Structure formats: C-alpha cells, structure tokens
Amino acid sequence: MPTETTIAQEYLAIVDEIDGRLRLPKVSQVWLPRLRDTARKSGEFGAVILADGSVGLMFVLLDDTLRAIGDRRSSADWVGMDPVELARGFREPDPAAKALGLGAINAIGQHVIKASGFAVDTETNSLGSFDPRPEDRFGMVGFFPPLVRRLREQSVDLTVIELKKELVQQSPGFRVTLDPEALAHCNRILCTSTMLLNDSIDSILRHCGHAEEVAIIGPGAGFLPDALFARGVDTVGGHQVVDVEGFIARCEGEKKWGDTSRKYCFHRRSYPGYEALLDNLG
Secondary structure (H helix, E strand, C coil): CCCCCCHHHHHHHHHHHHHHHCCCCCEEEEECCCCCCCCCCCCCEEEEEECCCCEEEEECCCCCHHHHHHHHCCHHHHCCCCHHHHHHHHHCCCHHHHHHHHHHHHHHHHHHHHHHCCCCECCCCCCCCCCCCCCCEEEEECCCHHHHHHHHHCCCEEEEECCCHHHCEEECCEEEECCHHHHHHCCEEEEEHHHHCCCCHHHHHHCCCCCCEEEEECCCCCCCCHHHHCCCCCEEEEEEECCHHHHHHHHHCCCCCHHHEEEEEEECCCCCCHHHHHHCCC
C-alpha cells in the first residue's frame, strides 16, 4: 500500500514547481522578536522577508524555536539566501528548521499572490463567520480566546483539542481534550495554523472529513491553500504584510501590527489553484 503524501511534502512539491516557473526573489531579512526570559513573554511571530517585500510570518514560540533560530545564524547570514533552500527545512523534525521553512513557504506564497494580481478576500472576518446556530457543535484545534468567550456566553457546545495535559477539563457543553477523535461529533471546526509546525495537521484533518465547515486561520497561514483545500478545508485565513518597514518598526516597538498588515481569506469555492496563479504571471 503506498504511503500517504503528507501536507509538508505537498507544499514542498508546490514550491519546486513555482521555482521552476519563475525566478523567486532572494531572502533580504529574517526578522526575529526579542528573546525574553520567562518573566516576560517574547513576541510570537518572526518573519522571512524577500527582496520584493513579500513577507512570510512564522510562529516561533513552540518549544525553544526562537532561541534555536537565533543561535543558528546571525541576521546578516540570511541575506541573499534562496527561499527554496530555506523552505526545505519544513520537512525536518527540527522545530527551528521547520519554522523557518514554513516562513519561507509563506513568503513564496505571498510573492505569487502579489505577482499574479490575485485579489484575496479582505472583507470576510474568518472568526466572525463562525456565528453559532442553535444546532451547531463547534470543534476548535488550538485556543482562540475571543471565540471561546463568545461561544461559551451563548452556551454553544464546544470541544477544544489541545496538546497540553494540564489544560484538559470538562463541564456541560464545554470540553478540552487531547483526543482528536472528539472532533467526530463537531459539524464546524476551526484550527490554528500552528498545526503545521507541531506535526499534527495530517492527523487532525483525517478527523474533519465529516464536518460541514473547516477553517484554518492565523498569521502563520500565509501559504497557498491548495494542499489544505484538497483535504476538505473550506477556508484559509492569514495575514498579508502591506508595509514592511512599518511592520518591523511596530514589532520592534512591541506594538500591535495595525494597518501595516491586513487579514484575508482564501475560499475553496472561489480559489482557482496555484497553477492558474502561475499562468497569470505570463
């Protein structure tokens, strides 16, 4: 029986095809938040920035990822690197290589979106679209505090899948569990893009095929959505940095990103596929 292709493998295959179709800009910077001790939390996201201003965001607080990336190279060592080389780390077990790899894949995706002129949906609020109905049973992979509060205030049945044993709990209509099989009774499922970094995404999506709505959102979801749409995901929501200098300045000042970035969504029903985007490049 053939081995199932993983999402990591599919994304690297897409990156290789993109690389064969156009000349990708080199890496101009890898920006990392300041490393804090445990008394003060470090920023959650770093960025792989390409020479054309395309920015791929990456979550850097899994395990010791932030420190490990900082120890790997000085900031000047990233300049001029081929983003495809950096992207290949996404298939590695090493968390630092995986985070940098996803950042590079996101940056490449943002470059294709921008170069092809594809109009992403910036009007849909990916969280706001999860307005509950009385019959809904919500599943959540990762914790989205604003939505959790809203759903609990409305007494909506909610199941949260977590990796940390200390967060497990259960009360009427609300449970936090380590078992992804609990998603079987959920008809609407919202997942954090961090799943792509903790090796859980392939397993989680196998438990979501029955759901009428599945969304993956987060700043780290800057990639082209083809591999996820092929597995039944309906919406992918990410962040697009529109003012690189302002974005870095806000990050350095530990301020909210504000209008230096914008949220957007891809929808399976209207997304033409990465091949069509590449065809628009001429």
